[in-house]
Amino acid sequence: MGPGPSDISPEVLSALSRPVIGHLDPLFVGMMDEVKALLQYAFQTKNEFTIALSAPGSAGMEACFVNLVEAGQKVIVCRNGVFGDRMIQNVTRIGAEAIVVDSPWGRAVEVDKVEQALIANPDAKFLAFVHAETSTGAVSDAKSLCALAQKHDCLSIVDAVTSLGGIELRVDDWGIDAIYSGSQKCLSCVPGLSPLSFSEKAVHVIKNRKSVVQSWFLDQSLVMSYWSGKGKRSYHHTAPVNSLYGLHESLIHLHNEGIENSWARHRKQHELLAKGLNKLGIEFIVPKEERLPQLNAIYIPEGADDAKVRDYLLNNYNLEIGAGLGDFAGKAWRIGVMGYGARSENVALCLTALEDALNQ
Amino acid sequence: MGPGPSDISPEVLSALSRPVIGHLDPLFVGMMDEVKALLQYAFQTKNEFTIALSAPGSAGMEACFVNLVEAGQKVIVCRNGVFGDRMIQNVTRIGAEAIVVDSPWGRAVEVDKVEQALIANPDAKFLAFVHAETSTGAVSDAKSLCALAQKHDCLSIVDAVTSLGGIELRVDDWGIDAIYSGSQKCLSCVPGLSPLSFSEKAVHVIKNRKSVVQSWFLDQSLVMSYWSGKGKRSYHHTAPVNSLYGLHESLIHLHNEGIENSWARHRKQHELLAKGLNKLGIEFIVPKEERLPQLNAIYIPEGADDAKVRDYLLNNYNLEIGAGLGDFAGKAWRIGVMGYGARSENVALCLTALEDALNQ
Numbered sequence: 001m002g003p004g005p006s007d008i009s010p011e012v013l014s015a016l017s018r019p020v021i022g023h024l025d026p027l028f029v030g031m032m033d034e035v036k037a038l039l040q041y042a043f044q045t046k047n048e049f050t051i052a053l054s055a056p057g058s059a060g061m062e063a064c065f066v067n068l069v070e071a072g073q074k075v076i077v078c079r080n081g082v083f084g085d086r087m088i089q090n091v092t093r094i095g096a097e098a099i100v101v102d103s104p105w106g107r108a109v110e111v112d113k114v115e116q117a118l119i120a121n122p123d124a125k126f127l128a129f130v131h132a133e134t135s136t137g138a139v140s141d142a143k144s145l146c147a148l149a150q151k152h153d154c155l156s157i158v159d160a161v162t163s164l165g166g167i168e169l170r171v172d173d174w175g176i177d178a179i180y181s182g183s184q185k186c187l188s189c190v191p192g193l194s195p196l197s198f199s200e201k202a203v204h205v206i207k208n209r210k211s212v213v214q215s216w217f218l219d220q221s222l223v224m225s226y227w228s229g230k231g232k233r234s235y236h237h238t239a240p241v242n243s244l245y246g247l248h249e250s251l252i253h254l255h256n257e258g259i260e261n262s263w264a265r266h267r268k269q270h271e272l273l274a275k276g277l278n279k280l281g282i283e284f285i286v287p288k289e290e291r292l293p294q295l296n297a298i299y300i301p302e303g304a305d306d307a308k309v310r311d312y313l314l315n316n317y318n319l320e321i322g323a324g325l326g327d328f329a330g331k332a333w334r335i336g337v338m339g340y341g342a343r344s345e346n347v348a349l350c351l352t353a354l355e356d357a358l359n360q
Numbered sequence: 361m362g363p364g365p366s367d368i369s370p371e372v373l374s375a376l377s378r379p380v381i382g383h384l385d386p387l388f389v390g391m392m393d394e395v396k397a398l399l400q401y402a403f404q405t406k407n408e409f410t411i412a413l414s415a416p417g418s419a420g421m422e423a424c425f426v427n428l429v430e431a432g433q434k435v436i437v438c439r440n441g442v443f444g445d446r447m448i449q450n451v452t453r454i455g456a457e458a459i460v461v462d463s464p465w466g467r468a469v470e471v472d473k474v475e476q477a478l479i480a481n482p483d484a485k486f487l488a489f490v491h492a493e494t495s496t497g498a499v500s501d502a503k504s505l506c507a508l509a510q511k512h513d514c515l516s517i518v519d520a521v522t523s524l525g526g527i528e529l530r531v532d533d534w535g536i537d538a539i540y541s542g543s544q545k546c547l548s549c550v551p552g553l554s555p556l557s558f559s560e561k562a563v564h565v566i567k568n569r570k571s572v573v574q575s576w577f578l579d580q581s582l583v584m585s586y587w588s589g590k591g592k593r594s595y596h597h598t599a600p601v602n603s604l605y606g607l608h609e610s611l612i613h614l615h616n617e618g619i620e621n622s623w624a625r626h627r628k629q630h631e632l633l634a635k636g637l638n639k640l641g642i643e644f645i646v647p648k649e650e651r652l653p654q655l656n657a658i659y660i661p662e663g664a665d666d667a668k669v670r671d672y673l674l675n676n677y678n679l680e681i682g683a684g685l686g687d688f689a690g691k692a693w694r695i696g697v698m699g700y701g702a703r704s705e706n707v708a709l710c711l712t713a714l715e716d717a718l719n720q
Contacts, residue, residue, distance in 0.1 A: 002382050004598055005380045005381075005382065005383070005598055006380075007379075007380070008379065008380050008602075013376075013377040013378075013379065013602075014377055016373075016376040016377050016602060017373040017374055017377040018373075019367075019368065019373065020365045020366075020367070020368050020544075020550060020551070021365075021680070022362050022365065022680045022682075023365070025674070025680060026674075054415060054416055054552060055414065055415040055416075055419060055577070056414055056415075056577075056597045056598055056600065057597070057598070058576070058577050058596075058597040059415060059419075059577045059597075061577075062575060062576055062577045066575075086576065089576050090576050092572075093572060093573070093574050093575065093576055094574075182598070184380075184598055190380060190600065190601065190602040191380070191383070191598040191599065191600050191601055191602075192414060192552060192600030192603055212452075212453060213453070214453050214454075214574050214575075215422060215426075215453065215574075216418070216422055216446065216449050216450050216453055217415070217416075217418050217419045217421075235685065236418075237416045237417070237418040237419075238364055238365055238416055238417070238542070238544055238551040239551065240416065240550065240551050240552030240603070241365055241550065241551055242368075242373075242376060242550040242551075242552075242603075242606075243550065243552055243600070243602075243603060314386075320382045320385060322382075325595065
């Protein structure tokens with residue numbers, strides 16, 4: 001119950017150990033078509049360019065930036081935690097300019113401030129933000145932020161690593177242009193893959209770049225034909241076949257449950273957890289209306305030893321909770337209620353175990 | 361029996377489906393120390409910086425180039441197949457200059473030509489080449505090429521994607537400075553990881569770069585502390601835990617067999633295959649002394665239909681062989697005898713099935 005990787009269901013674990021087949025085998029290619037359709041469902045999009053990148057979410061972030069942004073361009077980046085900060089590093093490594101909009105750690109991105117930045121920088125081409133900040137447990141208003149981006153002629157780049165499958169996320173309805181996620185949070189697949197989706201506008205930008213993408217491995221113009229289903233599937237790199245078996249299986253689970261039911265389940269388990277934490281006198285970092293159900297950042301109670309409590313939980317209950325990151329290192333714990341892990345028995349165990357640990 | 365992914369043993373497949381644990385869990389960190397030691401054994405190196413990159417071999421290639429090479433520098437790149445060509449693309453995307461030494465497809469890199477290029481370019485900083493060209497089945501003389509690099513004050517960058525575990529490879533004895541491989545060829549683990557090792561000299565170069573590495577995800581200065589075993593393991597990205605279970609298991613197999621025994625097994629199975637192909641009148645592309653045992657590139661016999669034969673093998677024998685790549689598309693097949701796949705029963709099946717397919 002840390003901030004990820006989340007628990008994986010026996011079915012997904014079992015899918016991983018199917019015999020490997022070639023990445024150009026017709027059976028595998030057929031499965032990839034299904035993965036694409038299932039990812040479109042998870043993202044709530046019809047985007048033709050919807051894929052699983054063969055690397056972790058942080059590579060998915062980089063893929064969005066290096067494919068869309070060119071040197072010298074302006075990107076408005078919202079920072080309210082570790083991952084907004086990482087976006088800035090991605091922008092500057094391209095030789096582009098990051099206009100940083102800071103909001104307090106543990107709070108949502110301040111939409112008004114973002115609008116001011118958009119007005120002050122009419123030459124900005126992109127607006128980038130994190131939907132669900134894994135480092136702080138705060139959700140931002142992706143719908144409003146994307147509407148602002150459109151109004152100011154910017155493409156939106158959205159980090160959905162922790163949000164996909166756990167909270168409402170509607171790529172097409174909200175007009176998101178580029179979005180990446182991770183396989184190991186609310187999808188409960190193994191870590192190592194990054195679901196990725198680009199709108200037609202984003203694909204148009206990629207196809208009309210002036211400069212070559214600085215990364216060969218992440219250059220999506222080289223893999224578009226593989227995923228398009230049109231014509232010959234050409235070789236780019238050897239796909240992580242077994243991890244994709246797992247992703248396929250986990251996306252089928254999500255589809256069978258129904259995406260809105262999955263959102264509701266995360267919400268319900270979060271409420272059970274919050275109620276129990278409240279009884280233990282533990283306080284949330286994030287105000288109620290900006291809280292992520294799947295990532296619960298709480299203040300370490302006075303007198304409790306950060307590392308000792310986490311070790312105790314791990315050694316006595318086989319239970320992991322996460323340490324604080326960045327500004328919150330040593331001050332917070334992060335409890336994940338994600339994907340297959342978002343079940344009553346886990347929440348119950350966590351509350352009992354935490355109470356025991358705090359009484360040691 | 362294609363050019364990869366190779367067959368995976370039941371033990372490695374089973375390891376994949378162990379329950380996921382956190383990437384900072386002490387148990388996992390302990391396993392990573394073992395993975396590092398086992399990779400050092402596989403590479404025959406004492407290099408402190410020996411890791412498994414969380415992405416496929418093509419990202420391993422890019423990691424070597426973007427960490428070592430800076431814009432404006434000269435890199436001598438040997439090209440005798442698809443992967444040498446990819447190296448050139450990596451160099452130019454950094455803004456560095458590639459001095460290309462071309463050797464014929466299906467042949468080893470010509471050492472004399474490389475020496476001439478080194479003499480003609482005394483300001484070159486790196487010599488890059490592919491040890492085992494997966495696209496052609498040719499092995500190059502890595503030992504001589506690395507000795508040349510040292511003589512001319514260049515760091516060597518070596519592609520060992522198909523060579524690691526399959527043929528003699530001695531990183532320390534040969535003085536290789538940067539080397540990357542893939543998990544899914546002769547190691548017979550799942551595709552998606554890239555073993556990587558840097559010499560002290562290479563690490564020194566990385567630590568003393570003038571510019572920031574253009575890729576955040578591949579910037580090895582950010583992960584050195586995670587793998588060093590010294591001090592705190594800091595978070596960079598979520599490691600692909602389950603794939604690493606598989607790599608750990610497959611490296612234990614290699615260790616138990618003994619690296620020299622593994623090289624000998626690949627050689628022996630290749631000889632059985634070559635004998636059988638000879639009986640079928642099928643010719644190798646690569647001259648005998650430059651042939652890779654693990655990747656057998658053969659001319660498609662006159663009158664045989666490339667795709668039909670491969671489909672027949674797949675549909676009737678559940679057997680994959682690879683198509684030709686690049687210059688050899690439509691002209692060659694590539695038969696992999698790699699890792700767990702390098703066994704007598706596979707070679708026997710392949711020969712019988714191929715004879716049947718050619719008689720259809």
